[in-house]
Amino acid sequence: MHGNDSLLSYEALLTAFDEQGEALREAALTAGPEATVPTCPEWTVARLVRHVAAVQAWVLACVADPDGSEARGERPPKEWDEIVPWWDGKRAELRRAFDAGPDTPAQMLFPFYEANLDAWARRQAHEVAIHRVDVELAGGQEVTTFDTAFAADGVDEALSMIIHRRGADWSAVEASGTVLVHAEDARRLWSLTLAPGQRPALAAPAEPDVTLSGDSDAVYKRLWRRPADVSITGEAELLDPLETP
Incomplete structure (x- = not known):
């Protein structure tokens, strides 16, 4: 990426x-x-x-x-x-x-x-x-739903922002496992590996320890910690280190 x-x-x-x-x-x-x-x-x-x-x-x-x-x-x-x-x-x-x-x-x-x-x-x-x-x-307004192409690009960019977060100190992170991010409507998968003390890394899709899935719009918003209707299956705590700046 x-x-x-x-x-x-x-x-x-x-x-x-x-x-x-x-x-x-x-x-x-x-x-x-x-x-x-x-x-x-x-x-x-x-x-x-x-x-x-x-x-x-x-x-x-x-x-x-x-x-x-x-x-x-x-x-x-x-x-x-x-x-x-x-x-x-x-x-x-x-x-x-x-x-x-x-x-x-x-x-x-x-x-x-x-x-x-x-x-x-x-x-x-x-x-x-x-x-x-x-x-x-x-404003209590209806929240927009982003179109699939834009939201899928947002997922891709958000993961880059997470992995390469400026000033991030990964030394204290103890998480270990594989995270699968699935934008279902876009038919796109991103797989990240977590290892103690190391920056997350993109990898070929593997058996995940946790899967974050949903429509591109929802996954995009969830990665930016905004309210979203997503499905999380597996070890949800592995998502905690994946914070956007």
């Missing part, structure tokens, strides 16, 4: 970036800035939107200085009436930057990704999608 090996085309990722961003914005305005976000403890919708805006400003700094190593994005305003239009501007600016093409260099701090816009399009599409779920939950 490599971060740039998306199951989706660059154009599909950009479409998802646009659609998920607009949906998040609409859900945030419906929920209101003071609504609490149950899946992000101590966050309000205003803080979540400010976080997304700050991340996208940081990505713009990564694009502007592709050969650097410590990009610093602009800080968004703190007042709700200013946050949303400021984010609108940064989101539009980032979308224009993506038009330079997937191979355009950009700083990238996630080690499993290549340092280019293809990587950032994928990361940002899923960043915004998962936070869309958070805002819908905060």
